[in-house]
Amino acid sequence: HAQDNTFKIGMILPMTGQSASTGRQIEAAARLYMAQHGDTVAGKKVQLIVKDDTGLPDVTKRIAQEMVVNDKVNVLAGFGLTPLALAVAPIATQSKTPEIVMAAATSSITQASPYIVRSSFTLPQAAVAMGDWAPKNGIKSVVTLVADYGPGNDAEKFFSERFELNGGKVIEKLRVPLRNPDFAPFLQKVRDAKPDALFVFVPSGAGAAVMKQFLERGMDKAGIKLIGTGDVTDDDQLNDMGDGALGVVTSHHYSTAHPSALNKKFVADFQAANKNMRPNFMAVGGYDGMRIIYEALKTTKGQGGGDALLAAMKGQVFESPRGPVLIDAQTRDITQDIYLRKVEKKDGQLWNVEFDVIKSVKDPGKSK
Ligand code: DHB
Incomplete structure (x- = not known):
């Protein structure tokens, strides 16, 4: 993993094809999170690498492999459809790289690898x-x-x-x-x-x-x-x-109209940064996924490998724009209203x- 002072987030999303809106929403939310919270965390420079898998699992898998082997990313993130999240599970397990599932929502996904953490929801x-x-x-x-x-x-x-x-x-x-x-x-x-x-x-x-x-x-x-x-x-x-x-x-689990103060600020900032585009539930999954990564990086003081980061992701409790959430430490899945x-x-x-x-x-x- 990155030897130098950078912390790399390898984000794989459908930016083209039938699920392009999912990719557009999640990338915009991730960039908003970084704009609001800065790109230096625990002494590390956070680098977001976004790649388009066009919604095809073979492509997702190839990109994940390249990101782990060549870019030496610290975490993998994104995953706009269930087959795309599942295609990367063996790579996450083998390389001990946390895989943050920000969109896909089949219940069983979190059981495909002990390195999967979910910030979206389940059907x-x-x-x-x-x-x-x-x-x-x-x-x-x-x-x-x-x-x-x-x-x-x-x-x-x-x-x-x-x-x-x-x-x-x-x-x-x-x-x-x-x-x-x-x-x-x-x-x-x-x-x-x-x-x-x-x-x-x-x-x-x-x-x-x-x-x-x-x-x-x-x-x-x-x-x-x-x-x-x-x-x-x-x-x-x-x-x-x-x-x-x-x-x-x-x-x-999420409506743009959710009446909390935190959500009103999230929606206003998101729209200001994105030509008035409305954030949907995919955006919130991306935004909260970034929060989970940032807090794990802080807890491990920038020194943690995949296992330490994963441990610091389990059990996180916080207020999301959607309402209160918990990353269940046993299942690595999200508990929410x-x-x-x-x-x-x-x-x-x-x-x-x-x-x-x-x-x-x-x-x-x-x-x-
Ligand atoms: C999945 C994708 C979606 O766009 C959605 O709204 C829910 C679930 C999925 O593939 O898991």
Whole structure:
């Protein structure tokens, strides 16, 4: 690892392709964190190296290998999709390099390497809250529609189990391909099944397409509500979805509209530095991931290798723009509050307005 006085963060993100907004959000948040906190920590000059994996796991893996072997990075960070985070897990383990997962959200990721620490969220965390809320609010039958890979499978399973435990009925479970999905034939099936609601998980960046087709097919007018985890009403795209999105209820760990003083400052600073772009939940994962790295560097006084840094990441407790969080020392996963939110219009803009909170939610996927 870096012999000299630099501390290198190797950040691998999808900067192009279907998940480019995830990369754009996380890089902007990481740069904001550094602008606010300086680039000298415990006597080390922090260097952020950002590389584009285009969303392909083979590319992520090759870049990670180069960063560890050639650049001698002290930590690996980023990882915009589950397969990208998993592709690097063996490299993290073998080289004893902490891998900070700032976006990907399949529950099992943290079990793929003891060097993985997560600053994003898990789909079970978000989906269980909706499985409790929906049946108490007049939704008795549901069709689920999820992207067909890790986080979609988690969302489907954990929402459905909790919803049915509460007396609801899942009529049908539909899965769409992750790459270039065409939602039209799936939505036609949903229309025919006529559930009280459609529960959706699609990754960040795909929500606007779902919303557009949902409205174009008149699903709302046919009396079918749209619910889901907050990925579908992504703050990065929400304003472009139009008034058809009003009233959509989702469960998630972060809203740009979260009313804390810390979040208001985060949003204002982020927008000032990024031509008014709204920070979404990906930005918060990147920002908090940088916090975890900076504090570990401070605790180890700039002298720690991978194992010492990892130990200093476990158990961190802090206030995030999303609310209070803890890095669980056993699982290296993030414990956080989960909010129920409804899309509302304020000052001419659409927001995910939080109306209820479940405090201190540990990943429900870990106890299974
Ligand atoms: C994942 C990606 C996303 O964009 C998201 O919103 C949730 C999960 C993932 O691949 O893990």
